[in-house]
Amino acid sequence: MSFEHAFDVDVRRKLGDATVGATFTADGGLTVLHGSSGAGKSSGLAMVAGLLRPDSGHVRVLGETLFDAAAGIDVPAYRRRLGLVFQDGRLFPHMTVRANLLYGWKLADLADRWIEPAVVIEFLGIEALLDRRPRTLSGGEAQRVAIGRALLSGARALLLDEPLTALDPARREEILRVIERLRDELKLPMLYVTHDREEAARLATQTITVERI
């Protein structure tokens, strides 16, 4: 399939009195969505993921239209194949780490499974955690499992919503390295929301500033 951009996004939505949204195109590699807090970066990401419905605009990922207000297209989030990594990890508390990792894997079509659980577990160094419950994990461990869970769901791109915010400096460094390796070794297109300039400078192959509309 040929396409011009990995992400082609133009979304608007009224939230209360404000209108939030973002317009950008992004290529492969890691694209940082940068902007002051309240500018709507996270809402923009939720609209790309399909968790928040835009009032207008379009979302195209790797050439496939996932949302187009004018054409009446709105692919539900569970069919978008976009891995979303949340600020707080959001691991399922009633499942072991292993069950969390395999949750999306079991739901993915065979053809969409582009990476094996064993590879992800090794890549993230989480062998020792597999039988543990999420509440016993440190912030950094939980975030690694959350990244693995998203990768295994057959995601064709990753969306990361301030994934380092809840972590202490040592854990941050650990996750930063994981994300760099995702960018360099797996060549996975990523949208990365942050308000931290250092983080942005270190990770970005491309930076897009999201302005308040």
Next chain:
Amino acid sequence: MNAAALTAADWQVIALSLKVSGVAVLATLPVAFGLAWALARWRFFGRVLLDALVHLPLVLPPVVVGWALLLLLGPAGPVGGWLERTLGVTVMFRWTGAAIAAGVMALPLMVRAIRLSLEAIDPRFEQAAETLGAAPARRFATIVLPLAAPGVLTAVILGFARSLGEFGATITFVSAIPGETETLPLAIYSALQIPGAEARVWALAGVSVLLALMALAGSEWLARRHGGSGGRVL
């Protein structure tokens, strides 16, 4: 207190009570879950009214509930008349009527327990599941139900205990017919009316205490096992 003190008639009362309460809870559970879901998750016109209606059996005198069931389900009532004409079924003076009375009285407690556990579920877990490819039915089965399970089990235990103790609505609606509608509390009450039947009162009261303690212990055990969240309603 030992089993030898229980007569065949006592065992019949106990068996009937367990049957009535068991059926009442099982039949009420899906209704209670549906109502709890609607009250916890949906915003609709008349929600406050529905909430109040569900709670009515908890705050009304049980005799009034029994009388309302009589009006509704009696042979002259809109539902009772229809049942008799179309299906030839009547619940009056039948154990099924006792189960209906017990179920209606247990409903508010069960809805409360389930609703609390549903409201305690962070909807963001369902969002996470959605981004991982889970359609609505799968999210319900793999995220909502397991996380609500302690509340559902608590609802079953509380509902069962409430049903076992049901008196006012039952005696008003289906009377106290030995072998058909005379459950534990009704049998204890009628034994109290008979001079010299104290032994039966003691025996049946003992059984009631035992069953209640078992229900409480079960509820407490579940609450502890699940870290206290969602499992506790009282």
